[in-house]
Amino acid sequence: MNTFFIALLFIGIGGLQTLITYRFYSVMKTVAVTAIITGCALGTYDAVMRIFQHSDPLVFSYQWLQIFSFSLKLDTVSAFFLVPVFAICAVAALYSYQYMHDAKRSAATANNYFFYSLLIISMALVVCADNLITFALAWEIMSISSFFLVIYDVHKKATRDAGYIYFIFTQAGALFIFAGFGFIYSQTGSFSFDAIATIPEYTKLVAFILILIGCGSKAGIMPLHIWLPYAHPAAPSHVSAVMSGVMIKMGIYGIVRFYLLMEPTSVLFGQIVISLGILSGILGVVYAIGKQDLKKMLAYSSVENIGIILLGIGVGMLGAASGNKTMAAFGFAGGLLHVFNHAIFKSLLFMGAGSVIHQTHTGASNELGGLMKTMPVTGRTMLIGSVSISGLPPFNGFISEFLIFYGAIHGLSLHGASFVFSALAVIALAVIGALAAAAFTKLIGVVFLGEPRSDKAANASEAGFFMGAALSILAASCLIIGVWPDYFVQAAFKASQAIPLVADFAPDSFMPIMTNIARTAALFLLFFVAVVLLRKILYAGKEITRSGTWGCGFTQPTVRMQYTATSYADSMVAFFRPFIQVQKKYSGIDKIFPGKTTYSSEIHDTSEIGLNRFIVRPIVYALSKLRWIQHGNIQLYIGYIVLTIVVMLIFI
């Protein structure tokens, strides 16, 4: 039997056994975590081997009831997406071992592990699916199992609401994907992936846009991202780490896979994807700056990173359509590598945020502060994650952003609209990077540095050993990929060779520049260590005093005077005002001896307001007029079904 299926079997057993052993809490947890990690480790090993050894793709198919043919194909692109699926889920499972600590809710925990393993298996099947039916089936299992993971804290109203919003988005998105599939089926007459390339160009565009909307709502493309800031804070932290780090990338996989299957020649595909990338990237990061709730902020940062990935893939598509090899190869490879990198640092940040919430019982950054002293492991790993996600060297985020940048800048030699889109991609990447640095200095500065802003933060202590271990593994990966990127970059380029244009793109074309980048990063680290030592010499034998922060002449500073997340973000948010709505409430000073004043501000998502006003309310209004159809008589309902089928038969 193949390693891939053995891996899935282990993960499946790990999940299923919880349903029997849930009465023995520790046993259940230990067995589940061990089995899932073993399975994931096997799966990761198998996927890595598949990328680097030129073995033929694994093909598997099974016919059921003569109608449903279940078929899988594991090629390089699938294998590339399988690595983060298995690797991140393993680390998140390790983290969950201590994060899930409520023995009184053992049945709920058992459910959580069951759906967790189901989510891993379904994600693995999504990236291996080799026909429309298998893809749709795996996609639905993935959506539903993640829905059950989100509503773990079902007794809280906020969680139920979040689950509801997520469910609507995921099902509406699936409808678009199925519409796209239906459209393809109407042209090819088969569920097979092979025939998709033969459909006419304009139908490709329609099908692609339908799939783009469907997959985009899963990936969190602006303006279909609304479920992210609801679902991520509601879900347990290892689940939000997996959902944000890995599951939303399944949307990206869908876009990439169907693009590859369609083999389109129009530049329009690339232009659409780049535009969406710019929109998601810039607005995502602006909202991330504005939000002060830890997990909401990270959710918006995921929207931003999906934007960066789309920029990379869009640049690649534009390059492929205009015959520019460098642009196509670097754009795609950068986009794919960013999928992998983002999986690492976003799961790190979500789990780190989870540790903070676990220890302080609050996720509001304006109530936190000074945690670097009390939670050193979480603080240091979150610092590394923040530098990485801001795309700064010598960490991994820079490597993938550099590849995208390099691809986009080579698009500048094109003419007309392609030139404009390449230039916009370059500018957008630069602005996103700089604003991401603003967002994550805010996160680290407000939550981990300074003085605690409340008792909850002051009395915090470090999270458990396994949680810290999970964070440390991910943080170390960020640095390793940043300084030794060779294998990771090669893997990304191997996956991007699925595009016919760059199938023969040799390592000589990209390895020299990556080596230079890696050497510069290493040189930086060398200088850094040298200056650290120099500083030690400079301070040798000198007097070091500790005292309070200089208050600029003010002698009675309190912790409440610190800059908060809200004040830090204020001027930047105001700059983007038409796209971001800030509601401020200030009681004002109206008496000679002012009484107690209050101030609060809230940031509203413009796309949420727009969607609510222009789509949700009209639909609800129209449907409320049709309420009389719902009367509860079963026989009439059956009548409806018969009538519908008859009417549809007339049209066929």
Next chain:
Amino acid sequence: MDFTFSLASFLSFLVAVALAPLFMGVILKVKAFFAGKQGPPWLIKYYTLIKLLRKGSVYSTSTTFVFKLGPIVSFVTALMLLLFFPFAGLPPVLSFHGDVVILFYLLGLGRFFTVLAALDTASPFEGMGAAREVFFSALAEATIFVIIALFFRLSGSLSFAEYFTGVHAVNLWSESAALIFLVLIALFIVLLTENSRVPVDDPATHLELTMIHEVMILDHSGPDLALIEMGAFFKMLFYSSFVSCLLFPFHTGTPLFNVIIFYIIMTLVYATVGLIESITARYKMDMVPNFILTSFALVFFAIILTMEFVQ
């Protein structure tokens, strides 16, 4: 990576490092001249550095190791910039196709840790400075990357060495001079922004509320402050060299002559900064974004012009 182990490259790097503090003196002298004063001695910045290096430090009880990382990272990143820059048209110590990108990102890393060090002190003033710094630099970043894109369009190069020493060198005397003129103005605005000079920021003001960069380093002292200061000198030297290399093609044939002309032009650039500081006041904070966006508009216009007129 091209590693030029020539004596000339190393010497030009060392000279640049050694002269960085001296040029800051030029600004002070020009300002003193306009104020009708004699001003501090030319070597004032060297004296300051030596004084700081001799001292110990006071650390706030609020701070952590991040506070100490700030000076180190900002110093190292600024120093690395100079390794890659072709002073006076001489080949730089290190260079490769694509180095501009990683260098500007390294500057971003330096800023990241400076900002964190400021937030580490729990001081409201330093938080204020940090918020302004990240906001204004994000706007300047857009200008810088449009310039990189424009230079790629003009010369197909992606490294400082290629910009100024290659066959398609970009400068005010090349065939795309009109575009370079726009770039020069934009780059000078970026220079003023990134180095916290008037009219964006006033390093000499006495009120912490009105500062950007100076307020962020209020709590640093001793050798830590010396590292920050040196990093700032290097950064200023880098941007001024960038402007100088655009102003004049250093192709006269005799390297020594090139070096002399280069440092004369450098002095003029620093003097211009001093001149602006003497005759204008700092903008109101909410005017600063408009000022920086002007530079973006200029270079964006330049890159759009390449679509039809310059190909």
